[in-house]
Amino acid sequence: MRDERVAPDLDIAEVARRSGVPASTLRYYEERGLIAPIGRRGLRRLFDAGVLERLALIGLGRAAGFSLDEIARMFAADGRPAIDRVLLTAKADELDRTIRTLTVMRDGLRHAVACTAPSHMECPTFRRILRAAASGDVDGRKPVALRPFRSVAG
Amino acid sequence: MRDERVAPDLDIAEVARRSGVPASTLRYYEERGLIAPIGRRGLRRLFDAGVLERLALIGLGRAAGFSLDEIARMFAADGRPAIDRVLLTAKADELDRTIRTLTVMRDGLRHAVACTAPSHMECPTFRRILRAAASGDVDGRKPVALRPFRSVAG
DNA sequence: CTGCCACTTCAAGTCGACTTGAGGTCAAGA
DNA sequence: TCTTGACCTCAAGTCGACTTGAAGTGGCAG
16 A cells, blocks of 8 residues: 555755744754754754644744743753743743733833823823833843744644 | 032933943943933033933833834934824734733743643643634734843932 | 043944855755 | 755854943043
């Protein structure tokens, strides 16, 4: 009988196409230890479909502002043996703080649009928002690089 | 009578001290058009106290992920004549999307901490979260650099 | 008047996350 | 078999936001 396998290994272009992640980035991620091909055909990398899910996870992590190093560390944890709950919880808390700051900022912007005070600095509401932000003491220092990130479904 | 002015101009070191922003950064911000000294004493820049508020605003903007260019543009609007409401609203919407993504991520992390499935990918809740994130179609591409940002009060 | 040193300028370096380009390899279709 | 061109490697470039360093200037305490 013919070979009927339906889910063959993917070549880098196919992974790029399905994930939306450029081939150059896939090579870079491999170099950084975030993904790994299951083998090679000649020089060419072969990936299995699982890489797509992994890329989705990476995209989500990036979207949330984690560095590639941090994501790699989480993956080590993801491997299954005892997740680093402390680390993950710390990250979640960090996100909470970021979300609060962003919310303040968003409200400030919406207010600025609606406010009729001659200058925003003269508007008590705006000043209150500023103060809230300042005292919320924004703390993170991680770049939250929101990148377009398409469904992994393909 | 003696000169009793109590709010004299600030030299760059004083602005740095009160705002927490390094002098090198203040020069850089000036170069980028975000702030301006009111004059010089010899070579030395003199700032008036208003710069502290402006720096607080800049910090807030940076915390929310705006680039220095974007912040500069908002300030032009801040000058008072007809705020660019369209721009501001767009920014607010952008923040809304970012906040949603971050919220998904945070929930995902908290779930990962609590979940007992052998691997996160086998957990339906986690997969649902991933899908939600993917379909929320994270869109921004601005780095949200959360930097420590202290109260401007001094 | 001197000298110190905080301030100045300008060029170059840094960091993360990639992208780009030159030059090379090789699987597969004609 | 030959050719094509997708894929490979490795080095260098890019971008934003700063920082660092070398070399110069000048306000002000002594």
